[in-house]
Amino acid sequence: MSTASVTEVPQSTPAPGAAPVRHWLRFFRSELRNVFLRPRNLALLAVLAGAPVFLGMVLRINTPAPGSGGPGAGAFVGQIAGNGVFLSLFAIYVLLTVLLPLAVSVVSGDSVAGEAGLGTLRTLLTVPAGRTRLLATKYATIVVFCFAATLIVAGLGLLVGAIFFPVGPVTLLSGDTVPLADGLARLALIVCYVALAMSALGAIGIALSTFTQHAIAVMATLLVVVIISEILDAVSQVAAIHPYLPSHFWFSFDALLRTPIAWSGVLHGLASFAAYVVIFGVIAWARMRRADITS
Template identity: 50%
Template sequence: MSTVSGREVAVSGAGSAAERRPEAARGGGSAPGARAVSAPAALLRLLGSEIGLTFRRPRNIAMLAVLAVVPVLIGVALRAFGGPDDNDGGGPAIFTQVTGNGLFLTFAALSVLVQLMLPVAVAVVAGDSVAGEAGIGTLRYLLVAPAGRTRLLAVKYANAAVFCLAAVTVVALSALLAGLLLFPAGPITLLSGGTIPLFDGLLRIGLVVLYVAAGMAALAAVALALSTLTEVAVGAIASTVVLVIVTQVLGVIPQLSGLQPYLLTHWWSGFDGVLRDPIATGDMGQGLLVFAAYAVVFGSIAWARFTGKDVTS
């Protein structure tokens, strides 16, 4: 500790000299625009701080760990008990294929996790982003720093999107490793019956990761909008999760099948288009448009709410 504080003293000694310079530069009612840092660099610095905060937070690390463990559990279960017997048609065929080709564990794990676990993880981070800061009072200090409301919101959303990509990547990588360790690997049989080499298969996994992350980022916009409505983070998180579940229930009611193309959850599993031959770019493109529409609508709601709101906590 003594060495640390010794360093501190040395640093502050150097700091006082460093500090005087900007003060002198600003002295006598200097122009407010005279900045030592460019606006994009400052924005990146805030984003870096935000990302650092997200990935250093024990809760978020725990969620990522759970997301990483699930594909391994699925793999181990399939290895131990074999795939579902294809004659009784008990499970989706994708699980049967895992035992033949480890790469399919990635698709199988994502198709399972995209239903609820990934959305929950995203809801926790994005739903907490504004409401959580308001709840512990750090929001007012960020705003008087001054972070700027629009700027802060943009950084919050970018951070949520980064977390989405990270969460999906963690699942994919964990599933890929577990699949390669537990099962044989080789050329991938597409859903259309064609076969592509292993390397192409890995590229397509990359596409799947990007698509699913985009879908999660659309949910993050919804969670962010809810997050600006409350100072109780749990409220924003829970309402996002409830919304996801309600949407999924709506999606499976046959009488409401006309509603499906408008539901966010309907498009999440659209990543199977990557496994078709040719790749179903039309369907997946439509999915990406739906994601973008959700992000724009709910992002703008979040913006309108957050820039006009009195911060009272």
């Protein structure tokens, strides 16, 4: 006999089959709410949203001469005066160096280590949420966050670009001009590519997150990994290891701005991200399976 005083609460017969999916979606929604309604994460997203606005204003006040600028981000700067769409690309380029990885570090640090630090990891595991299920849900949430963060940067870049600058057919890096719709489709592809790059970083983050109960340690470690990776990537003497660095392919999205699209660069990037997700996903899972939860 269980708690007799709960008898008045009706218990419907669970429908087998679809139940695991519905239960998982409910858990996933709860996880998303926790990440996206957390004041600290909202502040992070606000900073990410503010960056394109700030960049747009600066470039409006001090408009660079059309065609000016150099390689990398410079290639976009020179075009912004002629086409606001490039503000979106410029913002992604600028934020991809540190700010986007920082946001991913914070959220992936929170994912397991943060729960351990709060003690809520033991609450969830005694529910029981299931260790593998919890990890999968956490990672799915990180991926959603990566897409949301990138989309916010690109979206606000586009919006502010459209307000401050003319918008029209897009002149690609290869010199061809394509219709605006084509340009926007390419921008969408770039958002996906960058979000996947950040999701791969998030996989490293969640793996680190299973080893500690200090979210801040995960965040710092992951940022150090990003910065070292970016520094090594700039040192030509170690060119042999460049393709294996986590950040090496992040900026390869410029291939999507050429005609014809240089798919090989993009596909190499995606393969690299997939490799990172698999390797660190397995590490996280193996660790999560066996870890003693003493927090």
